[in-house]
Amino acid sequence: MNTEQARKFASIFVGGKDTSGLPKHLVENISKWGGKPKLNDLSTYIKYTKDKSTVWVSTAINTEAGGQSSGAPLYEISMVLNEFRINQGGLESLPGGRSKNMEFSLLLDGSSIETSQIIALNHGPKDDAEVSFLSKIPMSTIKPYTP
Incomplete structure (x- = not known):
């Protein structure tokens, strides 16, 4: 999604109702989640x-996630994000994380959804977290992972 779509989608979880311009399958799922999606x-x-x-x-x-133990290349994403x-x-x-x-x-590079370029969901177990980026990831933040 582009930045505006990611902002609009993230806003749904803080009470926003505007789904115009979002992909059809997202809108269909939002309606299944009820009046207050979480x-x-x-x-x-x-x-x-x-x-x-x-x-x-x-x-x-x-x-080991996502089948990466099979030898596929691993990458590291490094950026400063605020957690909410x-x-x-x-x-x-x-400020101390989950x-x-x-x-x-939500992980944002700004202080609000409206001012952020990076929008992501921090989910999964606390000690084995998964971060799903709803917005584009700047290539400048990605590098090959070296253990």
């Missing part, structure tokens, strides 16, 4: 959608 709805959707319709890039800190939980329809800063095992959060 980040765990998005996490489940990401975990179980494995086809060409995906509009995110999922990453993990585990080098959704609380009562708004963003609440998590504290609960399955507490999902």
Whole structure:
């Protein structure tokens, strides 16, 4: 998704209702999640959608993830992001990161969805997190992984 689409999609989880311009399959799933979609709805959707319709890039800190143990190239993404939980329809800063095992959060490069260029979901177990980028990942932040 482009930046505006990623912002609009992320805004759905803090009470936004505007789905215009989002891919049709996303809009269909948003309507299935009810009036107040939660980040765990998005996490489940990401975990179980494995086809060409995906509009995110999922990453993990585990080098065995996604079949990578078979010898495929590994890459490291390095950037500074701010972490937020959704609380009562708004963003609440998590300067120390997630504290609960399955507490999902948004990662942003700005202080709000509206001002961010990078938008991602931090989900999965706390000690084996998965980050799914809803926005584009700048190539300047990606380099080959060296253990």
